Amino acid sequence: MLEEPILQVRNLRKQFGTGCMECAEVETRKLEKNFCKNCGTVYACQDISFDLYPGEILGIVGESGSGKSTMMQCLYFDNEVSSGEAFINTPELVSNNVFELSAQKKRSIRNHVYGMVYQNPVHGLKMNFSSVGNIAEKLIAAGNRNVGQMEATSKKLLENVHIPLHRMKEEPRNFSGGMQQRVQIAKALSNNPPILFLDEVTTGLDLSVQANVLDLIKVIQRDLGISMIVVSHDLAVIRMLADRTIVLLNGKIIEEGLTDQVLEDPQHEYTQQLVYSLL
Amino acid sequence: MKTNTHFAFFDEGSKKEIRRAIMKAVAIPGYQVPFASREMPIARGWGTGGLQITLSIIGKSDVLKVIDQGADESVNAVSIKKLVHETTGVELTEQTNKASVIQSRHRIPEVALTEDQIIVLQVPMPEPLRKVEASEYMTKRMHAEDDYSGVWLMLFEQIMKYGKTATSADHPVYVNGRYVMAPSPIPRFDNSKLHQSEALILLGAGREKKIYAVPPYTNVESLAFEDYPFSVEVFEGKHCHLCGSTDVFLDELIDPETGETIHQCNDTSYCIEQLNKKAEAEVQTSYA
Incomplete structure (x- = not known):
């Protein structure tokens, strides 16, 4: 393939706890799932490596506790990695391990290169600020100081995510869960980020709203060509959105490939179980 | 003590x-x-x-x-x-x-x-x-x-x-x-x-x-946005009812007798200074 990946992740590791003699060595350690019984250290992500190509949607599936969200949080700098490298292929950041950059640089990446949609809108939105304000926050953080411009951009984005404009000055806490999620998506898109993270965006929404949000994501990808990483434990969501899929189990990648291939012809025992347990 | x-x-x-x-x-x-x-x-x-x-x-x-x-x-x-x-x-x-x-x-x-x-x-x-x-x-x-x-x-x-x-x-x-x-x-x-x-x-x-x-x-x-420049309180057409100053920060008061809105210097020492200057000037002109 000639195309350069926009995001390369190499050997991402994240552990909670200091580790002990028994679990220090990667090859010899015996863990209960991802948990060391001796010292209580949780190995949430173990040696995760993958590439994300421009314009593609990469799906990440796995059961609860498999390290999906931790990986996302590490990539978005909400959580510090224990070790590992990530490279973003933009002119300013090329060949820099972004995990090692200063806090300011990381913030600038979050504001200019990344967009994030959390599972719980409380994490991504300021519930007591207006919806326009929430979107403007990201624009302000990226250095915009023009109210008219920011208001126009926010309006356009809210329109795109089907929030009625007469409610744009309302606070998201007055909104339904689906609307909050859509405001969050609008906020994540405000700076035209080349990379968008979606963490269980449809979990907890009812089916018709889920369909709306998924549709929106699809449209965004098609129109804007944004690369996305979609984390979900819902295989239907992954099947609909993702071009390629990674299966995580106990913090490790156990299978990866084209979504159809992974879902139709699963190789790993766990993936087989996962696919066939689909109702 | x-x-x-x-x-x-x-x-x-x-x-x-x-x-x-x-x-x-x-x-x-x-x-x-x-x-x-x-x-x-x-x-x-x-x-x-x-x-x-x-x-x-x-x-x-x-x-x-x-x-x-x-x-x-x-x-x-x-x-x-x-x-x-x-x-x-x-x-x-x-x-x-x-x-x-x-x-x-x-x-x-x-x-x-x-x-x-x-x-x-x-x-x-x-x-x-x-x-x-x-x-x-x-x-x-x-x-x-x-x-x-x-x-x-x-x-x-x-x-x-x-x-x-x-x-x-x-x-x-x-x-x-x-x-x-x-x-x-x-x-x-x-x-x-x-x-x-x-x-x-x-x-x-x-x-x-x-x-x-x-x-x-x-x-x-x-702090101010490009299209919303910083602005200060304006007291256009208003003046201190005691000393007559115009380009100062004025308090808005209500005259208890007439019920009218009047304005007064917020900085009391400045107001007194202006009044004293006026009085001095008056004395000088009337006794000149």
Whole structure:
């Protein structure tokens, strides 16, 4: 393939706890799932490596506790990695391990290169600020100081995510869960980020709203060509959105490939179980 | 029982600690320096921050003026003056240009200050980011990382809600192009007086245990969006009903007899000065 990946992740590791003699060595350690019984250290992500190509949607599936969200949080700098490298292929950041950059640089990446949609809108939105304000926050953080411009951009984005404009000055806490999620998506898109993270965006929404949000994501990808990483434990969501899929189990990648291939012809025992347990 | 208090109430150790905090504040314009705010004979939130600065910088030859929202005779100003006078014996004044140290609550005098003067402002809420972020750990980090989007967002929200920035007082400012600072609840009218001020400006928050400063000739810029420029209170067509001044900060009052709205200088000593000048001029013309 000639195309350069926009995001390369190499050997991402994240552990909670200091580790002990028994679990220090990667090859010899015996863990209960991802948990060391001796010292209580949780190995949430173990040696995760993958590439994300421009314009593609990469799906990440796995059961609860498999390290999906931790990986996302590490990539978005909400959580510090224990070790590992990530490279973003933009002119300013090329060949820099972004995990090692200063806090300011990381913030600038979050504001200019990344967009994030959390599972719980409380994490991504300021519930007591207006919806326009929430979107403007990201624009302000990226250095915009023009109210008219920011208001126009926010309006356009809210329109795109089907929030009625007469409610744009309302606070998201007055909104339904689906609307909050859509405001969050609008906020994540405000700076035209080349990379968008979606963490269980449809979990907890009812089916018709889920369909709306998924549709929106699809449209965004098609129109804007944004690369996305979609984390979900819902295989239907992954099947609909993702071009390629990674299966995580106990913090490790156990299978990866084209979504159809992974879902139709699963190789790993766990993936087989996962696919066939689909109702 | 009359006990002899130490000069300027504090022991020398306390003064030294506060002076050190002040030195650091002057060295890093706009940065909030934590200090061990002491128990004072007045309650926290009543000017203890300003009072502690005043007491630790005042010397025997100083002349002190204390104002409370423009007034020299308010109870609070008078009791602070009394306390400082009783423990130091320094001369008190109401005339702005005669004072070497001016402690003020929420106003900067109308008369321009000079290099020989220090103005001490009392601050209730030194953290401009507090309304967006409750945790001190986080706000300190935000200051360190020059992350002021929260303050801008606050102003943006006000514009969305009211069509303009609605900070009646305490409009945040950029000091020396680096730190965003709460200028204490002075009216926006006074913000411009902070910019390139000839006098040293010290700000003290007793309850919040912070001291910060704007050294003389420092750039101070009020936060404003490109399309919503910073504006101050306007008193167009209004004048002080006592002295007739027009380009000053006016209080709006209601005449108890006629029920009419009248305006009056907020800075009482400035008003009296104008009246005295007028009287003098009248005397000179009528006896000439």
